[in-house]
Amino acid sequence: DVKVTQSSRYLVKRTGEKVFLECVQDMDHENMFWYRQDPGLGLRLIYFSYDVKMKEKGDIPEGYSVSREKKERFSLILESASTNQTSMYLCASSSFQASYGYTFGSGTRLTVV
Template sequence: DVKVTQSSRYLVKRTGEKVFLECVQDMDHENMFWYRQDPGLGLRLIYFSYDVKMKEKGDIPEGYSVSREKKERFSLILESASTNQTSMYLCASSNRGRPLGYTFGSGTRLTVV
């Protein structure tokens, strides 16, 4: 069963900590995405990557960075976590060229205290 795996379902971190959210896909997809989801705001794209070592800013990249050293892994980094980064984080992947839709991970609910 093909899937996107996010390393943690729930995470609690302190303000100022460096936080790593990991995402791994086993479908050999070229494209990978990080979204955050907040009540009333829907899904907002943070960063995406269409190839190894490539990254592009989405709509809300401030306060985040990403890393894609291997095709199957896309990491989201909060350099210095703040309370306004408390959110649900969703990773997704898709195949380049054929618009078959995104496959999402189960999400990581991050709380910054």
């Protein structure tokens, strides 16, 4: 069964901490994405990548960075966590032009205190 795995289901971090959210896919997909989801705001795109070592900013990249050193792994980094980054984070992957749709991970619910 193909899948996207996010390293943590729930995470609690302190303000100012550097936070790493890991995402691994086993489908040999070229494209990988990070979204955050907040009540009333829907899903918003943070960063995406179409190839190894390639990254593009989405709609809300401020306060985040990403790393894609290997095709199967796409990491989201919160350089200095703040309370307004408390959210559900969703990773997804797809083939070129999403011909078969996106496959999402189960999500990481991050709370910054």
